[in-house]
Amino acid sequence: MPAILAEDLTKVYVLHQRDPGIAGAVRSLFRRKRQEVLAADRINVRIEEGELVGFLGPNGAGKTTTLKMLSGILYPTSGRAEVLGFVPWERRPEFQKQFSLVMGQKNQLWWDLPPEESFLLFRELYEIPADVYRQRVKMLTEMLEISHLMNVQVRKLSLGERMKCELAAALLHRPRVVFLDEPTIGLDVVSQKRIREFIRQTNREDGSTIVLTSHYMDDVRALCERVVIVDHGRVVYDDSLARLVSRYTDSKHLRLTFSKPVEQSDLGGLGRVSSFDGLSAELESPRDEAARVAAAALSRLPVVDIEIRDPDVEDVIRDLFQHRPPAAAPDAVVAG
Amino acid sequence: MMNAASLRTALRKWRAVLGLHFQDSLAYRAQGVVWILTDIIPTVTLPLMWLAAYGDRSHLRGFSREGLVAYYLAVSVVSNLVFAHPWEIARDIKDGRLSIYLTRPFTYCGFIFASNLTWRLVRTMLYVPFFLVILAIFRHYLSWGGFQAGWEFWASLVLAHLLSFQIAWLLGMAAFYLVEVGGIYEFWYMIGGFLAGQMAPLELLPEAVRSAAQVMPFSYVLWFPVQVFLGNLPEDAVMRGLAVQAAWTVLMGVAGQALWRAGLRRYTAVGI
Numbered sequence: 202m203p204a205i206l207a208e209d210l211t212k213v214y215v216l217h218q219r220d221p222g223i224a225g226a227v228r229s230l231f232r233r234k235r236q237e238v239l240a241a242d243r244i245n246v247r248i249e250e251g252e253l254v255g256f257l258g259p260n261g262a263g264k265t266t267t268l269k270m271l272s273g274i275l276y277p278t279s280g281r282a283e284v285l286g287f288v289p290w291e292r293r294p295e296f297q298k299q300f301s302l303v304m305g306q307k308n309q310l311w312w313d314l315p316p317e318e319s320f321l322l323f324r325e326l327y328e329i330p331a332d333v334y335r336q337r338v339k340m341l342t343e344m345l346e347i348s349h350l351m352n353v354q355v356r357k358l359s360l361g362e363r364m365k366c367e368l369a370a371a372l373l374h375r376p377r378v379v380f381l382d383e384p385t386i387g388l389d390v391v392s393q394k395r396i397r398e399f400i401r402q403t404n405r406e407d408g409s410t411i412v413l414t415s416h417y418m419d420d421v422r423a424l425c426e427r428v429v430i431v432d433h434g435r436v437v438y439d440d441s442l443a444r445l446v447s448r449y450t451d452s453k454h455l456r457l458t459f460s461k462p463v464e465q466s467d468l469g470g471l472g473r474v475s476s477f478d479g480l481s482a483e484l485e486s487p488r489d490e491a492a493r494v495a496a497a498a499l500s501r502l503p504v505v506d507i508e509i510r511d512p513d514v515e516d517v518i519r520d521l522f523q524h525r526p527p528a529a530a531p532d533a534v535v536a537g
Numbered sequence: 538m539m540n541a542a543s544l545r546t547a548l549r550k551w552r553a554v555l556g557l558h559f560q561d562s563l564a565y566r567a568q569g570v571v572w573i574l575t576d577i578i579p580t581v582t583l584p585l586m587w588l589a590a591y592g593d594r595s596h597l598r599g600f601s602r603e604g605l606v607a608y609y610l611a612v613s614v615v616s617n618l619v620f621a622h623p624w625e626i627a628r629d630i631k632d633g634r635l636s637i638y639l640t641r642p643f644t645y646c647g648f649i650f651a652s653n654l655t656w657r658l659v660r661t662m663l664y665v666p667f668f669l670v671i672l673a674i675f676r677h678y679l680s681w682g683g684f685q686a687g688w689e690f691w692a693s694l695v696l697a698h699l700l701s702f703q704i705a706w707l708l709g710m711a712a713f714y715l716v717e718v719g720g721i722y723e724f725w726y727m728i729g730g731f732l733a734g735q736m737a738p739l740e741l742l743p744e745a746v747r748s749a750a751q752v753m754p755f756s757y758v759l760w761f762p763v764q765v766f767l768g769n770l771p772e773d774a775v776m777r778g779l780a781v782q783a784a785w786t787v788l789m790g791v792a793g794q795a796l797w798r799a800g801l802r803r804y805t806a807v808g809i
Contacts, residue, residue: 325553
């Protein structure tokens with residue numbers, strides 16, 4: 202049995218629009234424009250127990266909508282899903298006790314109380330035995346270096362400190378499935394790194410299945426072997442991160458550094474110029490012509506350094522999104 | 538059926554939820570004092586107004602001066618204990634905070650109930666010193682006879698709290714269906730408060746309004762427990778009142794749960 206299974210999972214939101222201004226408000230009393238938004242369009246995903254999968258896609262692609270359905274927050278319009286063998290939107294306590302959702306943009310801890318109070322509540326709600334709870338709190342707070350924050354009011358914590366407390370709270374009951382929606386958003390580099398290490402360790406030591414969404418490619422690169430890319434509500438890619446680059450790009454990036462300033466016109470015939478500042482240039486050329494372009498550049502220009510590399514994952518994903526035509530109807534808005 | 542172990546687990550969960558919300562309510566005590574101050578104004582001014590209206594009469598529709606003052610004093614205490622507000626529910630639905638609760642192995646309704654109950658208790662504690670000042674203001678009109686604090690009163694108080702919560706819950710559910718709920722709530726505060734006997738005892742209202750108020754649920758939130766406490770109702774009226782109060786509570790509860798289930802299907806969990 203897979204840990205997470207979605208079959209043709211679809212969500213259509215119904216929005217009512219109104220024109221701006223007072224006249225629009227009055228008109229909307231009598232006639233509202235009804236608009237259907239296809240937020241998730243026949244999503245098919247199968248994730249095995251213990252996997253750590255990245256959910257990627259631009260804002261409004263449908264990642265969060267899919268996560269909300271898998272968490273039991275939203276009912277789907279059609280399709281089916283199972284998480285740990287349960288239908289998530291039935292919200293059975295047996296399911297809820299084995300799963301956790303962390304949202305980087307929402308705080309789940311009680312704002313005016315110290316984190317420990319929320320932890321103690323979760324101990325009861327998730328029915329964690331006292332000794333297990335003690336060990337677990339000790340382990341989590343040491344790993345995340347937050348032991349000293351347990352008695353500070355949540356609202357007095359920094360964003361990074363709070364996020365670490367949120368993560369610890371979400372993992373107290375040792376969930377078998379964890380959804381992490383933008384867990385590192387807005388954090389400084391040090392905190393991001395710490396949280397990344399923590400996620401990896403949790404996945405390894407608890408054997409939990411983790412689905413992560415993030416806008417930071419560093420998170421994804423560091424953590425996820427497999428990525429599911431969602432765009433316009435559809436799964437457009439579901440495979441290893443490594444294969445993404447080779448499958449979707451047939452180009453190489455060449456970075457040239459010059460010993461003295463050159464004119465941009467000197468770069469003619471060397472492929473697409475993506476950046477140029479006189480003393481250095483970045484070129485893109487088809488994969489099988491990269492060697493020829495490099496040779497031409499070396500012979501024609503005062504090159505002191507040359508670097509040939511594959512495009513970054515960021516570049517690939519950006520291209521993937523930019524070049525894909527919208528799957529939804531032209532007048533539909535896509536919401537996430 | 539629940540066995541002993543699962544009952545114990547459920548009780549432990551409730552104790553933890555109530556305990557946490559009690560602490561959370563205490564954190565809002567400064568805010569509470571401000572709200573109490575706003576509520577004190579009618580508690581002091583309304584009886585003063587009526588006292589001026591007595592003139593040479595000793596009774597107004599059966600109310601002595603002392604009885605009328607006692608009514609308003611009892612209203613101020615009972616309303617502290619029973620009132621519930623729909624704002625928090627509506628906000629959770631509108632800004633998507635509800636999503637977090639939906640993932641917990643404890644009902645959202647339970648969280649909100651605990652939040653309101655503990656806040657009511659904290660608010661009542663905060664009210665005590667203010668109440669003593671109000672007692673001093675009306676010291677010439679205090680009569681201590683006739684209070685009925687038997688089981689009938691406590692039952693009516695508990696039912697009033699539950700009924701008020703169910704009404705607030707129903708109003709909160711409107712947020713699933715409507716973009717703007719503030720107007721409805723303001724309207725409800727005016728009409729509901731009036732029909733609950735917050736402004737004046739129902740006995741002082743025109744006959745038609747009083748009859749209407751006595752069939753509607755609102756009077757069972759405030760007027761009924763207050764009158765039971767003051768001993769102003771004959772015993773058969775108390776029993777009949779308790780039955781009607783219980784019936785409204787169950788009816789509102791059933792309607793609220795139906796709207797909750799239907800509303801969740803429309804919930805879009807915006808903002809996350």
